[in-house]
Each structure stands twice: as structure tokens, then as C-alpha cells.
Amino acid sequence: xxxxxxxxxxxxxxxxxxxxxxxxxxxxxxxxxxxxxxxxxxxxxxxxxxxxxxxxxxxxxxxxxxxxxxxxxxxxxxxxxxxxxxxxxxxxxxxxxxxxxxxxxxxxxxxxxxxxxxxxxxxxxxxxxxxxxxxxxxxxxxxxxxxxxxxxxxxxxxxxxxxxxxxxxxxxxxxxxxxxxxxxxxxxxxxxxxxxxxxxxxxxxxxxxxxxxxxxxxxxxxxxxxxxxxxxxxxxxxxxxxxxxxxxxxxxxxxxxxxxxxxxxxxxxxxxxxxxxxxxx
Amino acid sequence: xxxxxxxxxxxxxxxxxxxxxxxxxxxxxxxxxxxxxxxxxxxxxxxxxxxxxxxxxxxxxxxxxxxxxxxxxxxxxxxxxxxxxxxxxxxxxxxxxxxxxxxxxxxxxxxxxxxxxxxxxxxxxxxxxxxxxxxxxxxxxxxxxxxxxxxxxxxxxxxxxxxxxxxxxxxxxxxxxxxxxxxxxxxxxxxxxxxxxxxxxxxxxxxxxxxxxxxxxxxxxxxxxxxxxxxxxxxxxxxxxxxxxxxxxxxxxxxxxxxxxxxxxxxxxxxxxxxxxxxxxxxxxxxxxxxxxxxxxxxxxxxxxxxxxxxxxxxxxxxxxxxxxxxxxx
Numbered sequence: 001x002x003x004x005x006x007x008x009x010x011x012x013x014x015x016x017x018x019x020x021x022x023x024x025x026x027x028x029x030x031x032x033x034x035x036x037x038x039x040x041x042x043x044x045x046x047x048x049x050x051x052x053x054x055x056x057x058x059x060x061x062x063x064x065x066x067x068x069x070x071x072x073x074x075x076x077x078x079x080x081x082x083x084x085x086x087x088x089x090x091x092x093x094x095x096x097x098x099x100x101x102x103x104x105x106x107x108x109x110x111x112x113x114x115x116x117x118x119x120x121x122x123x124x125x126x127x128x129x130x131x132x133x134x135x136x137x138x139x140x141x142x143x144x145x146x147x148x149x150x151x152x153x154x155x156x157x158x159x160x161x162x163x164x165x166x167x168x169x170x171x172x173x174x175x176x177x178x179x180x181x182x183x184x185x186x187x188x189x190x191x192x193x194x195x196x197x198x199x200x201x202x203x204x205x206x207x208x209x210x211x212x213x214x215x216x217x218x219x220x221x222x223x224x225x226x227x228x229x230x231x232x233x234x235x236x237x238x239x240x241x242x243x244x245x246x247x248x249x250x251x252x253x254x255x256x257x258x259x260x261x262x263x264x265x266x267x268x269x270x271x272x273x274x275x276x277x278x279x280x281x
Numbered sequence: 282x283x284x285x286x287x288x289x290x291x292x293x294x295x296x297x298x299x300x301x302x303x304x305x306x307x308x309x310x311x312x313x314x315x316x317x318x319x320x321x322x323x324x325x326x327x328x329x330x331x332x333x334x335x336x337x338x339x340x341x342x343x344x345x346x347x348x349x350x351x352x353x354x355x356x357x358x359x360x361x362x363x364x365x366x367x368x369x370x371x372x373x374x375x376x377x378x379x380x381x382x383x384x385x386x387x388x389x390x391x392x393x394x395x396x397x398x399x400x401x402x403x404x405x406x407x408x409x410x411x412x413x414x415x416x417x418x419x420x421x422x423x424x425x426x427x428x429x430x431x432x433x434x435x436x437x438x439x440x441x442x443x444x445x446x447x448x449x450x451x452x453x454x455x456x457x458x459x460x461x462x463x464x465x466x467x468x469x470x471x472x473x474x475x476x477x478x479x480x481x482x483x484x485x486x487x488x489x490x491x492x493x494x495x496x497x498x499x500x501x502x503x504x505x506x507x508x509x510x511x512x513x514x515x516x517x518x519x520x521x522x523x524x525x526x527x528x529x530x531x532x533x534x535x536x537x538x539x540x541x542x543x544x545x546x547x548x549x550x551x552x553x554x555x556x557x558x559x560x561x562x563x564x565x566x567x568x569x570x571x572x573x574x575x576x577x578x579x580x581x582x583x584x585x586x587x588x589x590x591x592x593x594x595x596x597x598x599x600x601x602x603x604x605x606x607x608x609x610x611x
Contacts, residue, residue: 177377179376180377182348182366182372183374183378186347186371186440188395188396189395193395201380278381278382278423
């Protein structure tokens, strides 16, 4: 009787019993054992290194891939010359400066837009428009207006990230439960107090996450700015060695970009958890 | 301390001809949430508003809190017109209203801090409330570390801290499990007796309203209006045994019938609840046994839904599974 129904589809060799058996590796939102997580992580990393080794061992016309060993040698040279640290200082300073301004604007305007309907109505259209103007397209304009000094680079980082920061912080502020705002009103809070003591306070972990996610866009704009005009910086170093076909140095700098990115990501993750133990998952 | 001081009671809250219409959208008609509501609460009273979901009882409470503006009519407290929220009307929400980054003590002290109460005095008041709420051991814990019942106790303590003229409770026990809810009933009565607070409780739980309050306003929906006022015949100090007295059960059935009659408008599922659920309520019979007609008319899924959705049927009626079983045997 059950043959033509679901029972007929049961495959042989499976565990006997009813229902879909759990799968430790493939379950959606499953619990992966710690050892399996480490193993898979190492596997992913090993695959990339393997691909790199394979690519560097081949000789394809025109495409030269330096081996990991050559790359690390180049990295050591950059370190010993001090070039790496000069470049990091120059690039990191620009990011720190530009991205701080961007986040400051993002926090103030975002919290206001996510909380006060009139502010939202006022800024929604212009920010929606500006967000779609590719910031990189403004590079020549910035150089004409602000020269080739630090100002245009910092400005580009700000422009390239601030609209995303504002809109995403506004979303974070909108997610503050209405009950918290209303409860504080019934406890005697004024609007300003609600903004600073409730909306801002509740949004802190979310805002750190926004900063972490959009930081990558900040590095993108930094490279765009440095490629056009700069004397020092990580992207500048890549351009400088281009004429000398310094593949190994280029790879070394790319490695540095990735490492700096991962480190800042980890630092901001830590900051989020440290700033809001109450919001820890 | 007696909740009702001798002499004529002072009128605390007065609602006159209050109506609230939510404007419709392009495709939705406007909703008359409240129409011509009159009610009052005297000092030291514990009054309940009961009604099914969507009858406007929460809207009314929010108007009193100052979180909504009435379209018509006025709400006054001690003769003064309510124009917005303030610390004189403490409010407890159903869930999610504690500040998650503040400890229990920090939450309770929040309103006092805003009022500029000096630290020493604040600490004393917080300690007092922690004692009243039996939360003494949990002062330094965060809301996420507390059970649902404890959280609502903190919310009540926080609302009471600035000594409000009126405490507004918006289905405060609705999200708690049945056992905790019963414990919270005893607890709220104790708090009421100890503090002499004036309390307005919104609930859909008729037992809760009848057991806790001195008066009950029964509301019907669409438009939200008060259809009945029930004055509790019970002494305020009576224990849970009163819930089994015939008078209590009669009053409870009367209010339930009124609410079910209201819910019948526009909801075919309630017809089923009336056939089984309502009869079951009165006689104590399980509802799942009665409605063979419903099982004929509807398939198992629909019957299942009807039992689950019918307001007020949840307590008297059997498990949804029972109805399903009854239908399956046909």
C-alpha cells in the first residue's frame, strides 16, 4: 500500500527509521564539530597555496607567477629596506584619517536618518543619488580641485565609503526595538536623550559591524587614489615595480593587503564583542 | 498599606469620548480603532481592559501613555490633559522592553537617573524595589540572563521606580508560560497591595482580569468600544481558590460569551469554536469531542486551525491534535 507513496522512495542501505537523518557536514545551520571546522579551514588554505605553487611552476607565455618562496623573499627585502613600513604608514594613515571621517559622518547622520523621519526624508534622495556615482570617477575632479597632496586621497576614501556607512548605520538604528524607545519616553526621557542613550547605545555593535564591512571599500578607494598620484603607499609600490617587472614584490604587497584586511577585521570583531557583551551571540 | 484609602476615591484617569482612526492607505480603508470610549480609573484601583486581539485595547493604553494621539475626545490624568508620554505614567510592555546593556539595577534606576535623583537616594529606591520584586540576588545581571518572568518583574520595577501616578500594563504576562503567569498574578497582587499603586491592565485573559482587578471594562472590536463594565464582587485579598467559586465561573463565562460573540463578526473559524469551544468552556467538557459537524464540513487541517485560532478557546478546548483525531475517524 505504501509502495507508491513516500515509503517507496526510501533507499536501501540507509539508516532504518523515519525522517531525514542529520548530516554533520551538510546540515543547513548545523553544528560543525570544531575539529572538522579546523580541517576544512586548512583544506581551503592549502588549496589556494597549492594552486599558487602549481601556477608558479608553469611557464605560460607572458604570465609570470612568482613562487611563494620568491614572494616571501621579496617581502623580507621590503621589510629590511624599510619600504614596506613607509608604504604601510602612508597608506594606513590615509585610511585611518579618511575612514574615521567617513564613520563619524556615518554615525551621526545614520542614527539621525534611522530615527528622525524628517532627517530621513531630507537626505534620502541626495544620498541615494550620490551612492550610485562611482567614487573612482571623481578622482580626476578631486585632483583638479584639491591638488595631488593628501587631501584628494582622503576625500576619495570619504566619498567612496560615507554613503554606504550612512545608509547602513541608518538601518542599524532602525532596528532598535520600538519598545525600548517608547519605554524610555514613559520613563521621562526627552528626544535627545533617547537618541544618545537608547538609539546610539543600542546601535554600537551594529555600527562596528558596518565599519568592518565597509572598510574593504575604503581600501579600494585608497588604491584608486594612490594609483593616480602619490609618492608613497602600498599601491604606489606596486606601480613603481611594474616597470621593473617586479612580480615578486607585487605579490608581496597583495599579501600585505590581505593580511592587513584580516587583522583589521579581527580587531573590529573583537571590538564589537568587547563593546557590547550584551549583544554577543 | 491599604490600596484604597478611606474616604471618597480620587479620580485618577478620565477618558471622555476618545476615538482613534488610523488613516488608510491608497488601497486600504481607514480603520476605526476606537470610537467614543469613556472610562475612568480611581486612585488605588486596579482596572482591567479585556478584549480580543485587535479590539483597540492596546491603542487605548497607548493613548493614555501619550504614545498615540486620540482623533477625538480627551484623556486626562488628575484633571490635566495628556498630550504626550511622561514619567507620571509608567508602562510595561509585553516583551523586549528592558535595556539589554543595563543590569537589572541599571534598568530600574533608569527613570530615576533621568529625573536627577541623587545617587544615594537612587540606590536606596532600587534596593527597595529589588526587595519588593524578589530580585535581590539578580541586581548585577543582564536581562538576557533572566527568565521571562524575572524580566517582566524588572520591567514592572522600572516603571514603578519614578513613583508614577498610574501604572499601565500592556499584556505584561502574555508571553509567559502558564505556570509563570499564575505566579506573576500573585506577585502583581502583592505589589499592588504593598505600593497602593493605581494600575490599568490590558489583557485578553479573562481569568487574569477577573482575578486581579476591582473593575473590568469589556471591549469589542471594529470599531473598538467598551460594551460592558464588570465590578468585581470579590474581596481583593482572596486567594486563588476564588477562581473555582461558582460566582467567578459565571462571571467568567459571561465575559467569554461576550468576547466570542464579538469575535464571531467576520471570522468563520469562530463558528466552530462556538459549537465546541464555547460549550466546552461552560461545562468543562473537552471541545474535541463535540464538533462532528465541523469535522464534516471542514477537512482536518481547517478544523485544526479553527481550534487553534478561536479566541478564548485555548483554555477550554482540547489540544488541536484532538480535533484532528476526531476528524480523521470520520
